[in-house]
Amino acid sequence: MARQKSEQVRQAILDAAHTLFTEKGYIATTISAIARSANTSQSNVYVYFASKIEIAFAVFDPWMRAKMIELESNVGATRGAEAKLEAMVTGLLNGIAADHSGQTLTLVQALATAKPTDNYSSTLLNWTMERLRVMIADAVPASTADEREALAQALMLAFDGVALRQNLRRGEIQGEPSTAAFHHLFQPMIDRATAKEPART
Amino acid sequence: MARQKSEQVRQAILDAAHTLFTEKGYIATTISAIARSANTSQSNVYVYFASKIEIAFAVFDPWMRAKMIELESNVGATRGAEAKLEAMVTGLLNGIAADHSGQTLTLVQALATAKPTDNYSSTLLNWTMERLRVMIADAVPASTADEREALAQALMLAFDGVALRQNLRRGEIQGEPSTAAFHHLFQPMIDRATAKEPART
DNA sequence: TCGGTAAACGAATGACATTCGCTATTGACA
DNA sequence: TGTCAATAGCGAATGTCATTCGTTTACCGA
Numbered sequence: 438m439a440r441q442k443s444e445q446v447r448q449a450i451l452d453a454a455h456t457l458f459t460e461k462g463y464i465a466t467t468i469s470a471i472a473r474s475a476n477t478s479q480s481n482v483y484v485y486f487a488s489k490i491e492i493a494f495a496v497f498d499p500w501m502r503a504k505m506i507e508l509e510s511n512v513g514a515t516r517g518a519e520a521k522l523e524a525m526v527t528g529l530l531n532g533i534a535a536d537h538s539g540q541t542l543t544l545v546q547a548l549a550t551a552k553p554t555d556n557y558s559s560t561l562l563n564w565t566m567e568r569l570r571v572m573i574a575d576a577v578p579a580s581t582a583d584e585r586e587a588l589a590q591a592l593m594l595a596f597d598g599v600a601l602r603q604n605l606r607r608g609e610i611q612g613e614p615s616t617a618a619f620h621h622l623f624q625p626m627i628d629r630a631t632a633k634e635p636a637r638t
Numbered sequence: 639m640a641r642q643k644s645e646q647v648r649q650a651i652l653d654a655a656h657t658l659f660t661e662k663g664y665i666a667t668t669i670s671a672i673a674r675s676a677n678t679s680q681s682n683v684y685v686y687f688a689s690k691i692e693i694a695f696a697v698f699d700p701w702m703r704a705k706m707i708e709l710e711s712n713v714g715a716t717r718g719a720e721a722k723l724e725a726m727v728t729g730l731l732n733g734i735a736a737d738h739s740g741q742t743l744t745l746v747q748a749l750a751t752a753k754p755t756d757n758y759s760s761t762l763l764n765w766t767m768e769r770l771r772v773m774i775a776d777a778v779p780a781s782t783a784d785e786r787e788a789l790a791q792a793l794m795l796a797f798d799g800v801a802l803r804q805n806l807r808r809g810e811i812q813g814e815p816s817t818a819a820f821h822h823l824f825q826p827m828i829d830r831a832t833a834k835e836p837a838r839t
Numbered sequence: 840t841c842g843g844t845a846a847a848c849g850a851a852t853g854a855c856a857t858t859c860g861c862t863a864t865t866g867a868c869a
Numbered sequence: 870t871g872t873c874a875a876t877a878g879c880g881a882a883t884g885t886c887a888t889t890c891g892t893t894t895a896c897c898g899a
Contacts, residue, residue: 548750590816591816594803602795625825
């Protein structure tokens, strides 16, 4: 047939983008800089990716999945419903959403600047929500599906909120995100569960 | 001294910006379009505002304050701790954050694209948080200052999260933001309060 | 070895926010 | 009432991007 796309070039572009997004954020990173850092030309980047935003998602997706899997593993290793939930909330909001590597800043900037025509699939969002539901179910098996859904949604909203605030880094106001408040979210569920069957671990 | 800035021109710029931001969002609105719509020149806009983002804040600030004052009045007119809190959460998340006039989209886009050098004062954020604290205190006088602070912070995070999601208008997933979950946040506080003194209104 | 496809590239293009150099107004003061 | 200096207002740059175009190779199957 013809010449084939090189997996190496693709990876070089992703690596360069990852580094630059981390250093300067999505908006301040130029295609030109990505190309230079990946040792290729600006225009060749478009052979591998349709747009700048597509690169952002290609970088963010695996990062986010890895973080979530790590979190799930931590939560799984924690004992006790309350401790599990606390680990989940803290890990999600203080760990992932507020991470200092700049990945969530990239996500927020990409989402905020996305044109309506950039349609990005909600696959990652759905996947993340499912991980949260599973974690909640693991921590409190007695919870209802509705409860898990509502809590997962609330957490995702807070996730986005924390990520957005990252960009203001005004230092003021923002110490740790108020995960404390979110622990209250789970309290009724925990109370109800432990009332039925005493804590086992 | 010299020639003075005209309040009319300033207002014309703000009005034009307000309309255009509402129609197309912050990013898709150009200074050139604002100037044209305000019947002045592109460069003259910079006599009145230092940057595009400054215009965005000048438009958003009064809009947000008006919405919050309206909300506070609604909450004040509601009777009963639980009903007050529900009115507050629903009004804030479903009403203001998810509004269809595009103002919060403007805020999110402006914040996400703000350069670190654009320093925007956190006056509005502080003011909004204070309104929330006051509303919570009004609804549940027995609450502690720490509780009110944590809940206000959680609500502001959710506010930003909802505002950010607006831009994805994927229709899917997002029906109403899951305010239901947030009502749980307040339950322990309400229970504690009503245990001490029976509901009065 | 040959031919065609598509990767790769350098040079446009087209949008923008923001700045520059100049002109025209105007408000305080003589 | 006239003068003049500060500055509103303007049209034309500037500079920075993402994205596209026209060519030129390099590769793969035959």
